[in-house]
Amino acid sequence: GNCPELDPLSDSSIGDLLRLPTxxxxxxxxxxxxxxxxxxxxxxxxxxxxxxxxxxxxxxxxxxxxxxxxxxxxxxxxxxxxxxxxxxxxxxxxxxxxxxxxxxxxxxxxxxxxxxxxxxxxxxxxxxxxxxxxxxxxxxxxxxxxxxSSSVVCGALFGAYGAQSTAGMVRRYTREIRDLAVLPVRRPEETLAVRLCVSGWLTDRGDVTAPWTVFEGDDTYALQWEVEALEELSSALYTLVKTSAMRYVKAELIKRTFLASLMSSLAPIAWLNIGRIIALKAGSVLATLLSSHAFGTRPITLTGYSLGALVIFEALTQLAALPPSRTTHLIHDVFLFGAPVPADGRTWSAVRRLVAGRLINGYAASDYVLAVLARATDASWNVAGLQVVDVQGVENVCCDDAGVDGHLKWRGMIGRCLEICRAPGVNHEEVERQTREVRDTENTPELTSEEIGEATKPGLNEIR
Structure with a gap:
């Protein structure tokens, strides 16, 4: 049990030890x-x-x-x-x-x-x-x-969404959703890994793929779902943030008070409810596509913002209900931004089990539109897109400093947020281009103290 004594004449140098490999x-x-x-x-x-x-x-x-x-x-x-x-x-x-x-x-x-x-x-x-x-x-x-043969490996590895048309594959899963497609952001090259991106609200049909041009490297696809409904929601949100009603809401948020009757009267609530229902159905379809290896037996990274994050989260929730033997080998990384989902620890823990790599919750505490709309349509006041999700293995990234000072900023600042998260495969030049576009088109003035005082006058209570 005792250590052997060292011979005074023995060679104790370490010069002849094998070097670590380069x-x-x-x-x-x-x-x-x-x-x-x-x-x-x-x-x-x-x-x-x-x-x-x-x-x-x-x-x-x-x-x-x-x-x-x-x-x-x-x-x-x-x-x-x-x-x-x-x-x-x-x-x-x-x-x-x-x-x-x-x-x-x-x-x-x-x-x-x-x-x-x-x-x-x-x-x-x-x-x-x-x-x-x-x-x-x-x-x-x-x-x-x-x-x-090469066809055996490539066929299994790259799946139905290699260089082939996606229409036929998706059509089998579109009974409940009229408008669903998987679109390539760039020409697919059949890489060993794949990304699937999901936009939330859309200003036009091009926004299905446009935000995701910040990616390079792995094959990148975008999920198109119910474009018309998402365009209507976008229009309602843009109108909302420019009205005196929303200025009043922001003033109330500043005062840390919430008026349920006001929130329920806001015009986008109906569209948001419709959007949530469709998003849950789209999430169910996405879960089916993932579990059936529609994208092949290769690692897949999921990225989404706003209702797109809800689609992904719903898909992961449904996958988490399946036996682990069927689901633990499907997902590599997940990036969710401004997600209108509860910050429930049990659900997030189940989702965390599915993800082999990183699970990112990108949130913006200053997203007052999400604060109002999500809480007006959900009984939970703990919204993941607004706060930290306290679950081991979930990386919480605050995106306030990335320029996300409102829910409408997620689309234009998604590249900057991905860079903050150290997401792989992000093209910095494309991120800068999209950021400049946001600055050039920014025309929503900040709420001044005088406007807050004007918005909180008793006469504006009539909007309730």
Missing amino acids: SAAVSQTINIILFIHITTSKSYSPHTRSFLSQFSHLDERTIAATLKNPESALKEAEQLVEQTKDEHAFKGKTFRMVGMGLGAIAGGVLVGVTGGLAAPLVGAGVTALFGALGVGGTAVGLLASGLA
């Missing part, structure tokens, strides 16, 4: 693991993505390109082998790979996508090539047997 070597190994996982399981779990991304950058774009173009990958890998042999002459050791091209991901290991993809090179040719790359026989076997 970041490039770690990246190469992690991408090898990812590729083997995808080709053998023919799926890409959000848990796998969340776990492996903790160690290194995942070169998902190159892996996807190789899956779709194995012959090109094989040819490039062969060229890279010859080039590196000439430059480094091996010297009896595994040569150091530099660069990560189409066929060089994971140090050239993608040459192993055989099984019908590169039939002429199956067998001794592939084994020899892998030997040159320093990859052992076990890895060669895994890679060679992992794929029966």
Whole structure:
């Protein structure tokens, strides 16, 4: 049980200890693991993505390109082998790979996508090539047997929303919702991961996809749902914030009083009620699409604001009611902004269980429109879009400093809010462009102290 005594003449230096691998070597190994996982399981779990991304950058774009173009990958890998042999002459050791091209991901290991993809090179040719790359026989076997064909993996991985039309797939789920579609924000490239974005209110049909051009990288789609109803809600909200009635409401909020009779008389309440009903139905459809792997067996990130966040939250709530074996492998990250949903701990905990990565609640305490409308249509006074959700694993991000000083700002400031949340794949130049548009079109004056006094005169009580 006692520690051995140290020999005075023993060598206690640590100079001969093995060095930690370089970041490039770690990246190469992690991408090898990812590729083997995808080709053998023919799926890409959000848990796998969340776990492996903790160690290194995942070169998902190159892996996807190789899956779709194995012959090109094989040819490039062969060229890279010859080039590196000439430059480094091996010297009896595994040569150091530099660069990560189409066929060089994971140090050239993608040459192993055989099984019908590169039939002429199956067998001794592939084994020899892998030997040159320093990859052992076990890895060669895994890679060679992992794929029966590229169509098998790509078909399972990319799902119905690859480069195909979405109309036929959605039509099966639109019995209760007249206007439902999944639209590409940009031309799909069949990446290893996918985003689905849901707008809330709309000023026009273009707002279904326009806010989400801030994203780049992963395939990004937008859920179109009941455009006409959302346009009517938007029009009512714009009218509301410019009326003396809303100025009176804001004054009452400043005084920390709430008049139920006033709230119930506001014009957008009817449209908001309709919007909530439709949003819940759209959420049910989205839950069905997700559980049936309509977007493939790849990680999906969900992002939405306002009623769009409600659609996503309803979908997650319904998925949480299903057995964990059917749902724990579906969702990677979720970003919700200005969500008109209760900050109920039990419900959010159930939703948190579904998400392999991050669950973000973006809120704005100064969103007085949401404060009035959400509380007028729901018995709960704790609204997630206005406050912190006190649940372990939920990241609460205050967006007041991002320029969200009202509910109508979520659409134009969504990119800035995503940057604050450190969401991956956000194009800063596009965010700045959208921010400038908001500033250029801003024409709603702030409520001055004189206007507050005018709005709170007894005569305005007639609007109740």
